[in-house]
Amino acid sequence: MRIAAAGDLVLMRQVGRPAQSLLACLEGAGVVAANLEVPLTAAHSPVRKPLTLRAGPELIDDIVELGVNVITLANNHAGDQGTVALRDLAAALEGRGIMALGLGWEPRVREGVAFVAATCVGAAPEMAAVRVRTEFEREERTDDEPGWPPRIHTLAEEADLGRLEAAVREARTRAPLVAVLIHWGVSHVVRVEEYQRAVARRLVAAGAGVIFGCHAHVLQAVEVIEGVPVFYGLGTLLFHYEGPEAAIFPRDSCLALVDVSEGRVVAARLVIGRLDARGEPVRAHPERVALVHEILRRSAPRWMAPISQEGDELVLLF
Numbered sequence: 001m002r003i004a005a006a007g008d009l010v011l012m013r014q015v016g017r018p019a020q021s022l023l024a025c026l027e028g029a030g031v032v033a034a035n036l037e038v039p040l041t042a043a044h045s046p047v048r049k050p051l052t053l054r055a056g057p058e059l060i061d062d063i064v065e066l067g068v069n070v071i072t073l074a075n076n077h078a079g080d081q082g083t084v085a086l087r088d089l090a091a092a093l094e095g096r097g098i099m100a101l102g103l104g105w106e107p108r109v110r111e112g113v114a115f116v117a118a119t120c121v122g123a124a125p126e127m128a129a130v131r132v133r134t135e136f137e138r139e140e141r142t143d144d145e146p147g148w149p150p151r152i153h154t155l156a157e158e159a160d161l162g163r164l165e166a167a168v169r170e171a172r173t174r175a176p177l178v179a180v181l182i183h184w185g186v187s188h189v190v191r192v193e194e195y196q197r198a199v200a201r202r203l204v205a206a207g208a209g210v211i212f213g214c215h216a217h218v219l220q221a222v223e224v225i226e227g228v229p230v231f232y233g234l235g236t237l238l239f240h241y242e243g244p245e246a247a248i249f250p251r252d253s254c255l256a257l258v259d260v261s262e263g264r265v266v267a268a269r270l271v272i273g274r275l276d277a278r279g280e281p282v283r284a285h286p287e288r289v290a291l292v293h294e295i296l297r298r299s300a301p302r303w304m305a306p307i308s309q310e311g312d313e314l315v316l317l318f
Helices: 022-026 057-066 083-095 158-172 194-206 286-299
Strands: 002-010 031-036 070-072 099-101 108-110 113-119 132-137 151-156 177-183 210-214 222-225 228-231 236-239 252-261 264-275 281-283 307-310 313-316
Touching: 002 177, 002 210, 022 252, 022 264, 022 281, 031 177, 057 083, 070 177, 083 099, 099 108, 099 113, 113 158, 151 158, 151 194, 158 177, 158 194, 177 194, 194 210, 194 222, 194 228, 228 264, 236 252, 264 286, 286 307, 286 313
Parallel strands: 002 031, 002 236, 031 070, 070 099, 113 177, 177 210, 210 228
Antiparallel strands: 002 252, 108 113, 132 151, 222 228, 252 264, 264 281, 264 313, 307 313
16 A cells, blocks of 8 residues: 655645646555645634635645545644634545544544644644744854854653654554654754654654654655654645745655555655646656755755665665
8 A cells, every 4th residue: 555645735726737747646545645734715714923824615626636635734824714714624624535634633544544643833722733842052163153053952842742642652553554744843944853853753662653744845854763764844745825935935846655565664755846837746857856865865964764766756775
C-alpha cells in the first residue's frame, strides 16, 4: 500500500492540471494526506489576526477529485473564520468521505494506517496543539561580528507533548502503522528547529512509524530515526494566495511517496516539483532537484538521511 503525503494546500480556486503536473503522482495511492490551510466555507466571520484566509465550500469538490482522503485541519489558518466554520468544514469533509483530523487528539484509521494530527503553530481553541517555548542565548561571536544571531532554543511543553504521545500510543493499538501529520517549524525557513527533532524522537519512541511535517512552505530535511522516516517539511503543493506577501513564498514543491508493507515503511521518496505561475505543481527539472537536494543536505549536514537522486525524485536509502 502506498501513502502519498503533501504539505500545505493553499486552495482558493479550482485546481488546474498543467502539463507535467505533479498531481499525477497521487494516482494509485491508497491514502493521500495533506494539510488544508484554507477554511472552505460560506461564512464570513474572520477572527482578529493580521492575515485571514477563506474560500468557497465548492472547492471541496477539488479535494475529492485529487483523491485526497485524509486532511489535517490542525494549523494556523483553518480556523480563520471562527470555531463554527471550522467545525462545519470538518463535517463537510467527512460527508465527502475525507477523514478530517486535528480537532482533538482522537486517532483515526484509514486503509490500515492510524493517523494522528497536531499543530505546534497558531492553534485555534479546538485544535490538537503542542505549545513550544522559545529562548535566546547570546553568542560570544557577536562581540567580533556585529549582527551575529543568538542561539535559539525551542522546547515543547511537556503536558502537551504527553497528550500527543498518548494519542500515538493509542493509535498503535488500532493499527500496525501510525502516521503523524504535524504542523511545525518557521515560515520560509529551511532550518529544522531544535524542538522538531526532539518531538520527532519522542513520537518514534511512542510508536510512530512515519512522520509528515508541514507549515514552513519550504522543503525541509529528512531524517531516519530508528528506521522511521521523518519528513520535517513537505512545502506547498497548491498555492493560490495572491495577496501582498505572495511574492516572497518559495516555489519548490514535493510529494512524499511512502510504500508500506506488514505495518512498516519499506520504501520512501520525494518527487520534487515547482509551482507554476498559477500556483499549480509541475515536475521539476533534474538540475533543480539536484539543487534542492544540496540545500537540504547543507541545512542538516550531520543527520540528513542518505538520499539518491533518480531524475526528479529523491530516494531515501534506509
